[in-house]
Amino acid sequence: MRKGIWAVVLVCLLILIPLESEAAGAAFDTSDVDRGVIHVSYKASQPRQLKVMVTKGQERYTYDLKSDGTVESFPLQMGDGSYKIDVLQNAGGTRYTFLDSKTVQVKLEDPNSVFLNSVQEINWSREDPPILKSGELVGNKEETRPKVTTIYEYMIQNYTYDYDKIPTLTAAYKPNIIQTYFEKKGICYDYSSLMAAMKRSDGIPTKLVKGYTKHVDGYHAWNEVLLDGEWVIIDSTVDAVYRQGGTNFTMVKNPSEFTKVYEY
Incomplete structure (x- = not known):
């Protein structure tokens, strides 16, 4: 993993x-x-x-x-x-x-x-199926934390890491949230783009971050979400794999375990 x-x-x-x-x-x-x-x-x-x-x-x-x-x-x-x-x-x-x-x-x-926009790394529109799904899952929830937790749990319970995709990747690769949504799999870049799009569409500032973490060997992508006035690290890719493997984890990660290089 x-x-x-x-x-x-x-x-x-x-x-x-x-x-x-x-x-x-x-x-x-x-x-x-x-x-x-x-x-x-x-x-x-x-x-x-x-x-x-x-x-x-x-x-x-x-x-x-x-x-x-x-x-x-x-x-x-x-x-x-x-x-x-x-x-x-x-x-x-x-x-x-x-x-x-x-x-x-x-x-x-x-x-x-700035972290509510649709941009190249996080490309979405209101009519996209994953955005409509996000609205369906969140429903009438009004507080930010339940909204974030709902989408996070949906991600880690329904998506798997796509190891077969790695050999096909090029430097020009960009996530496609609709493809990820329907295939229910992807690499960390895909997970983080989809999570960011779903939360941004709900008015919750969310970053896609690239860098390094002790949880992963090599370059990685995760999210930062503005939760209760504080930017917190959420890594749905790692947690989906941890959940499938029976490893204990928490939604909000320790910042000392992550090194940011770029944020979008």
Whole structure:
């Protein structure tokens, strides 16, 4: 179990070099910046390997971007301030060139609201079957803790770890919450994306976190949920496996056992 649980992380050395770009450029939709999200698209005349790089100060997140004009959403989760959004094109190997960029200013009334959005890592809509299922499970519950516990127990009781998926993964892999919901299996990246989507749809700020933990050998993904005014760690992947193996566990984890690298 421990060697099997891991998430795909994008680690890319960007060596920026000059390269002629298309005149059309990227489209930046800033209408939701006040909610902590930017929408980006790029329509190329032929398929291209593109990335979006979001930078604030010394912090940086890099994502894949489709070149067919599909609009994708990316979080602005590094606090208030100035963000630079760059669209990059692969120029061979680990070399990338700038195609277009946009600078935006973020000022959130509630810094936790950024963790309610639908973004590339946690892509959901109100009509998705798992989101409708979440509403059905939660029902008339009003308190946050029972809402969180209900979805957590649903996850660990109904989903299994997909060891067969590991050999098929690439660095471009992204979770699909609808596929995970119907197949009732996935890797930790899938578990965490689904859990985050179900809780965000219910108005509960939830993070997808990547990093390391003593519970798993290798890179891993889990959730942080805003519970009773405090961010707590919940790891439905580990607990589903522990439950199936008869190992004791608790829903809320000890922060000292987890090392965060990225959060979304």
